[in-house]
Amino acid sequence: MYDVWKNVLAEIEQQISTANFSTWFQDTSLISTDNGEIKIGVKNSFYVKQLRNRYLDLIKTALQNNNVSVSTIDFEVQSNAKPKVRPREITPTNTTVKTRIKKVKEELKPQTSNTGLNEKYTLESFIVGSNNDVAVAAAQSIVDAPGTRYNPFFLYGGPGLGKTHLVQAIGNALISRNPNLKILYTPISNFYSDFVDAVRNGKGKEFNRKFQDLDCLIIDDIQFIVNKEKSQEEFFNIFNSLYQLNKQIIITSDRLPNQIKSVDERLTSRLAMAGAFDLQLPKFEDKCAILRAKAELMGAEIEPEAIEYIAENVNTNIRDLEGELSTILLMSEVRGLTPLELIENGSVSVNKSSKLRPVSSKQIVEKVAKYYNLPIKEMCGKSRVAHIKTARQVTMFLLSKELNLSTNKIAAEVGVKDHTTVMHGVKKIEKDLKLDFTLRDQIEEIKEKIYG
Numbered sequence: 001m002y003d004v005w006k007n008v009l010a011e012i013e014q015q016i017s018t019a020n021f022s023t024w025f026q027d028t029s030l031i032s033t034d035n036g037e038i039k040i041g042v043k044n045s046f047y048v049k050q051l052r053n054r055y056l057d058l059i060k061t062a063l064q065n066n067n068v069s070v071s072t073i074d075f076e077v078q079s080n081a082k083p084k085v086r087p088r089e090i091t092p093t094n095t096t097v098k099t100r101i102k103k104v105k106e107e108l109k110p111q112t113s114n115t116g117l118n119e120k121y122t123l124e125s126f127i128v129g130s131n132n133d134v135a136v137a138a139a140q141s142i143v144d145a146p147g148t149r150y151n152p153f154f155l156y157g158g159p160g161l162g163k164t165h166l167v168q169a170i171g172n173a174l175i176s177r178n179p180n181l182k183i184l185y186t187p188i189s190n191f192y193s194d195f196v197d198a199v200r201n202g203k204g205k206e207f208n209r210k211f212q213d214l215d216c217l218i219i220d221d222i223q224f225i226v227n228k229e230k231s232q233e234e235f236f237n238i239f240n241s242l243y244q245l246n247k248q249i250i251i252t253s254d255r256l257p258n259q260i261k262s263v264d265e266r267l268t269s270r271l272a273m274a275g276a277f278d279l280q281l282p283k284f285e286d287k288c289a290i291l292r293a294k295a296e297l298m299g300a301e302i303e304p305e306a307i308e309y310i311a312e313n314v315n316t317n318i319r320d321l322e323g324e325l326s327t328i329l330l331m332s333e334v335r336g337l338t339p340l341e342l343i344e345n346g347s348v349s350v351n352k353s354s355k356l357r358p359v360s361s362k363q364i365v366e367k368v369a370k371y372y373n374l375p376i377k378e379m380c381g382k383s384r385v386a387h388i389k390t391a392r393q394v395t396m397f398l399l400s401k402e403l404n405l406s407t408n409k410i411a412a413e414v415g416v417k418d419h420t421t422v423m424h425g426v427k428k429i430e431k432d433l434k435l436d437f438t439l440r441d442q443i444e445e446i447k448e449k450i451y452g
């Protein structure tokens with residue numbers, strides 16, 4: 001029996017990745033094959049589900065190729081199997097929880113210098129896979145020779161797929177090679193509001209000079225470019241003059257240049273000049289690699305099976321992957337169970353693919369404005385009138401919860417100046433929802449209108 005299974009495993013090993021093989025098959029055994037009724041021993045019930053869902057055909061074929069007749073395949077949990085991660089290795093203590101929370105907070109701490117870059121985004125911590133390898137190669141080449149081949153560098157992709165990380169990583173890598181370089185990272189919405197403020201305060205020239213002096217300009221989320229002639233003209237001029245001086249320009253967007261509305265055609269054609277690079281959803285193996293790297297960064301231990309479980313069930317984006325990982329790790333510390341034990345006992349259930357629904361940010365903004373009987377312009381404006389402000393905060397809350405948009409994106413959608421206002425708005429609604437039943441009903445009604 002032992003030899004037969006050894007041969008079956010050898011065959012399976014040829015056909016799947018090493019990581020998958022060692023995760024799913026290493027601790028299996030062949031218990032019996034009587035009358036074609038195959039019984040395979042596994043470590044715990046989680047394996048049963050995974051092996052049945054993913055590898056049943058493969059196992060069947062490999063058995064038949066080794067002259068074992070197969071009518072049914074069953075799995076049996078063998079309790080004497082050793083768990084890979086012992087609970088005491090991640091024993092919870094308040095200190096470890098606090099340490100980790102502190103560490104995570106430190107990681108999120110933005111760099112305070114005037115580049116706008118956050119030093120946590122590095123090329124080293126950006127996991128390369130088939131979903132992003134071409135873009136990363138271009139990024140590396142920009143770091144080696146800025147302002148030459150990929151200029152402008154236009155990076156596009158859906159939310160949470162790493163655009164901000166990659167472009168900020170380029171900026172950080174350029175600075176670490178040459179600390180004298182003048183680099184500025186800014187979301188386009190901040191560019192506009194800063195420009196408007198500068199003009200209002202009679203500092204338009206200074207604003208222009210600050211940009212003209214740059215060696216590298218990184219503009220995030222250009223799809224939020226505003227169709228205001230003066231601001232767009234300013235951006236266009238800055239873009240042109242940097243380009244003519246061979247200064248590096250880096251732009252991100254959630255869509256291709258020609259799909260960005262309200263942009264001057266001259267700018268669209270400039271943006272498309274060097275070709276566009278995209279970031280796609282990572283494949284299963286890439287998701288596992290990202291999760292492993294993130295766990296390591298947090299100094300956390302997590303079983304490969306738990307990693308695979310998250311990777312398999314989060315199909316939206318990398319931000320969600322990270323979110324689920326953090327939740328599971330924190331729960332693991334608080335409850336004193338390993339991540340896999342939490343998954344197995346049903347304490348966590350991850351299913352992002354069904355959680356997010358097909359609705360656009362525009363639809364959410366429209367529905368909230370309609371519900372509160374406000375013109376969109378007024379709701380997404382600057383009014384401090386209480387009911388208008390609440391409607392704006394409800395919009396922020398729904399954009400965050402329903403679409404998982406980044407705070408910067410939400411800021412641009414609802415016309416507020418910066419992401420801290422969004423963070424405050426979302427938190428306010430979260431807090432109010434605990435006590436305010438009317439608000440709770442309102443939000444439910446709005447959701448019904450959105451999805452109804």
Ligand SMILES: Nc1ncnc2c1ncn2[C@@H]1O[C@H](COP(=O)(O)OP(=O)(O)OP(=O)(O)O)[C@@H](O)[C@H]1O
Nearest residue numbers: 125126127158159160161162163164165318319406
């Ligand atoms: N390849 C990767 N390797 C490691 N971490 C990644 C990778 N891709 C994305 N991330 C992480 O996922 C999170 C979301 O990425 P990021 O904010 O860069 O996405 P984005 O495409 O700019 O999203 P949005 O369009 O919503 O602003 C970040 O914490 C980032 O570090």
